[in-house]
Amino acid sequence: MIPRPRPAFDWHLVRSFLAALDHGSLLGAAKVLQTSQPTLGRHIAELESQWGVVLFERTGRGLVPTATALQLADAARGMADGADQLARTLTGSQAQKMGTVRITASTPVAVHLLPPILWQMRQALPDIQVELVASNTVSNLLRREADIAVRMVRPEQGSLVAQKIGDVAMGAFAHRAYLAQRSAIVQPLDLLDHALIGFDTDPAIRDGFKAMGFEVGKEAFALRSDDLLVQWHAVRAGLGIGFVAHFTARLDAEVLPVLPDVLRIPPLPMWLAVHREIRTSQRIRSVYDFLVAALPGVI
Numbered sequence: 566m567i568p569r570p571r572p573a574f575d576w577h578l579v580r581s582f583l584a585a586l587d588h589g590s591l592l593g594a595a596k597v598l599q600t601s602q603p604t605l606g607r608h609i610a611e612l613e614s615q616w617g618v619v620l621f622e623r624t625g626r627g628l629v630p631t632a633t634a635l636q637l638a639d640a641a642r643g644m645a646d647g648a649d650q651l652a653r654t655l656t657g658s659q660a661q662k663m664g665t666v667r668i669t670a671s672t673p674v675a676v677h678l679l680p681p682i683l684w685q686m687r688q689a690l691p692d693i694q695v696e697l698v699a700s701n702t703v704s705n706l707l708r709r710e711a712d713i714a715v716r717m718v719r720p721e722q723g724s725l726v727a728q729k730i731g732d733v734a735m736g737a738f739a740h741r742a743y744l745a746q747r748s749a750i751v752q753p754l755d756l757l758d759h760a761l762i763g764f765d766t767d768p769a770i771r772d773g774f775k776a777m778g779f780e781v782g783k784e785a786f787a788l789r790s791d792d793l794l795v796q797w798h799a800v801r802a803g804l805g806i807g808f809v810a811h812f813t814a815r816l817d818a819e820v821l822p823v824l825p826d827v828l829r830i831p832p833l834p835m836w837l838a839v840h841r842e843i844r845t846s847q848r849i850r851s852v853y854d855f856l857v858a859a860l861p862g863v864i
Contacts, residue, residue, distance in 0.1 A: 576648060579641050581608035582620065586638060590627035663692035666852045670715035673793050673813050674835075675699035679715075682859045690851055701793065712849050713856065714838045725838050731861045732832035734811040737823040743803040744821060753777055753828055760787035760805030762796050770808055773830065812864055835864055 584594035585605060595602045613620050620637075621628040630638075670679060675697055683695055698711055714720070720727050737756070744750075747759060757779065763770040763786040774781040783789060787805050790796055800807035801817055808830065814820050837856055843849050 575611075576644065578608045578612045578615075579644055581605050582612055582634075583638070583641050583645060585609060585621065585628055586630055586634060593627075662690065662847045662851050664848050665694045665696055666713065666849055667696040667698065667711045668713045668715065668852070668856075669698040669700055669711035671701050671717065671793070672699045673797070673810060674715050676794060677813055677816065678860070678863055682856070682863070685859065686852070686855045689855065693848060693852060695852075701791070712839065712846075713853055714836075715856070715860070716836050716838060717833045719834070719836050720838045724841055726841055726843060727836050727838045728857060730835045730837055730857065731864050733835050733864050734832050735808060735830040736811060736814065736825060737806055737808055737828055737830070738800055738814045738820050739806040739823055740801060740803040740817075741819045741821055743805060744823075750823055753824065754779065756806060756823075757781070757785060761785055762788045762790075762799050762805045762807035764796075765789040765791045767791055773808075810864075835860065 581594065581598065581604075584597050585591060588594045588597060591602045591605045591609075595605045598605070609620060618633045619631050620634040621630055668679070676699065679697065683697070686693070686695075717733065719729070739759075743760075748755070750756065750759065761770075765783075770786075771781050771783070788796075788799050790799070793809075796807050797809055797813055799805070800809065800820060806823055810833075814822070837853065837860070839849060839853050843853055
């Protein structure tokens with residue numbers, strides 16, 4: 566008896582598989598693909614049935630990929646890249662300075678720095694529309710979550726082009742009203758006697774205190790949030806001392822630096838990352854070049 570050949574990959578099923586793998590749940594994958602959760606579930610079940618494998622373990626916390634799923638992931642991503650390249654070739658968008666460019670940036674950059682720059686770019690490149698994704702996570706350009714990324718860490722993927730734009734100065738800041746009501750701050754150790762504002766799960770600020778020789782636990786922070794905008798508005802409301810970028814602190818003249826000549830906080834490098842295909846996409850190239858020229862003047 567001649568064995569029946571296995572059916573070929575259906576691209577829609579593969580697309581659903583990758584989305585579920587990347588986002589860890591049917592709900593998250595459905596949102597990204599703009600489809601329904603049951604449809605995603607049927608796609609995964611159909612792939613598992615076609616190939617006689619289990620791709621995910623269903624748990625109360627979402628989907629956990631099996632070893633088989635992880636082995637298939639690279640080949641599936643190769644299909645995704647091929648499909649994207651085919652679509653770009655068919656539309657001929659590489660040769661046009663028009664269309665949509667998707668940019669991802671951290672929340673403070675997306676909210677405070679980019680809007681004035683994008684207004685200027687709108688005057689120079691009126692035929693380009695922008696999709697701006699404000700995210701504090703490192704968006705993976707390889708998965709086509711964005712065309713251009715503005716990040717504080719350098720992407721390591723070999724298929725990406727990354728250019729350092731400059732350094733973002735950081736400092737401790739507090740509202741004038743808070744400082745007027747509290748004891749004077751003359752040395753870094755004095756900060757521990759004040760209400761501090763910092764991250765909830767990110768240890769960056771606590772690591773900074775440790776580097777200065779101070780062991781600081783989460784309880785030292787009167788307000789903890791991983792949302793940088795929440796931290797900034799807490800500083801402006803007078804809740805305490807926060808650690809923010811100088812470009813953000815400049816937005817409010819009532820927010821003053823704390824120990825500016827004593828407290829040395831290392832600056833954060835700002836990187837602009839893009840796919841290597843920028844060489845063939847005039848649309849992305851135009852936006853990339855505009856950001857490279859405009860961002861150094863505002864950080």
